[in-house]
Amino acid sequence: MPGRIDVVVPAHNEQALLGACLGAVAGDSRDLDVRVIVVANGCDDATVDVARALGDDTATGVELVVVELPIAAKPAALNAANDHLRGGPVVYLDADTVITPGTLPALLAAMDAAGRPVMVGPRPILVRPDDRLSRGFAAVWSRLPAVQGDVIGAGCYAVNAPGRRRWSVFPDLVADDAYVRSLFARDERIVVDGAGFLLVLPAGPELSRVLARWRRGNAELGGSSPAAGGGRNARAVLAAPDLWRHLAAFLWVQGTSRLRRGRRWARAEGVRASASAASASDDLVTVGSGTDAVDDLRALAARFPAAGLYGGSAVRPTLRRAIAFCLGLTALGRQPSVVLVRRALLRRLGGTDARFSDHGAVIDLCLRAGRSGITPVSIPVRCTRPDLDVMDVLRDELLLHREHLPARIGRLACRALVLGVRTRALVQPTPLWATAWEHRDEWRRGQA
Known part of the structure; x- marks a missing residue:
């Protein structure tokens, strides 16, 4: 059949x-x-x-x-x-x-x-x-x-x-x-x-x-x-x-x-314990736009129902990363485009920050969860929006560095990011970076 x-x-x-x-x-x-x-x-x-x-x-x-x-x-x-x-x-x-x-x-x-x-x-x-x-x-x-x-x-x-x-x-x-x-x-x-x-x-x-x-x-x-x-x-x-x-x-x-001489059928009991005492019936909320990754993340939530937050590994905003971008050592990071979060946890974290686009909302949520002692259960999640507006990403990156770094370090990091865009517009005169620099007032809005 x-x-x-x-x-x-x-x-x-x-x-x-x-x-x-x-x-x-x-x-x-x-x-x-x-x-x-x-x-x-x-x-x-x-x-x-x-x-x-x-x-x-x-x-x-x-x-x-x-x-x-x-x-x-x-x-x-x-x-x-x-x-x-x-x-x-x-x-x-x-x-x-x-x-x-x-x-x-x-x-x-x-x-x-x-x-x-x-x-x-x-x-x-x-x-x-x-x-x-x-x-x-x-x-x-x-x-x-x-x-x-x-x-x-x-x-x-x-x-x-x-x-x-x-x-x-x-x-x-x-x-x-x-x-x-x-x-x-x-x-x-x-x-x-x-x-x-x-x-x-x-x-x-x-x-x-x-x-x-x-x-x-x-x-x-x-x-x-x-x-x-x-x-x-x-x-x-x-x-x-x-x-x-x-x-x-x-x-x-x-x-x-x-060096192990244990039982022939040894298995990992700690892995099994991680799935117990769960609230699997809670609703899951999607934050971000990577819809083709949501099914995999739902499977992850079924496997680890007690975790509450599921997605890719978010890269923290740091002064070092901003300087590396300024010097042309790294590209503008494309972060995980989606996470799933249980509704009760999202309420406890204060919801999503409306100031961010999808790029920043995902990272900001993961960082706020981390300060509460909650680490996302992660699998590889690629950014599934190659057409993501670079100015939205830049605006989010500046806001992330301001919000999640000490004030003085955050200001230095933001200046490094801006200088990195300016350098690319001069050294790599592509429409992407030339346009980004031409419209810098849009993504620098509110910069400290």
């Missing part, structure tokens, strides 16, 4: 995250024939109740099968789902993973169009880690050859019917995704750009434990592991100077993970 797809979700004590996972699948199932097979293995919490709640909601249009196993074993859970597969495409989805809207149709379309056995995967959307060590590791890891541009699994992957026939049962291995990936040649593994999933890395010692588990999983595969060798990884990092400042953090996490 066209549009038919099975989704297998192994779940061990996932009551905190399973609802967001299944909710995203249900929301993505419109016009598709979707069967979700949740295999609760060794659970002593409310995982089964959370799963069955989806089946009780007839409005979703999703067929739900819940299988219970007495022991906690992911390979056994994956194999228990085999009796309920319908012989078509299969998505394997971890219970702590949230897909973004449009993922299921995009994966299905890619598999239908392949005409050969394939393994497909959504693009990983890396959630910005909270601590500096994890951020440094993530910056390097996400650019490694075995990660960038390849199906990494790490929470979500899919195979079409011919691809699923390449193996019968999952062996007793830690890394089921790496095992499946080893069965497909590089040109049979396809990353689908129209599909995405939130990739959440743990922080601190938990990251080392999880990395040790990944290493054990690859070691169990022996020579069939698709992971890139150390030499290839080193060459890739050396060829990217922007990654060098993150090398110390990456090597530290790698080194400490080699």
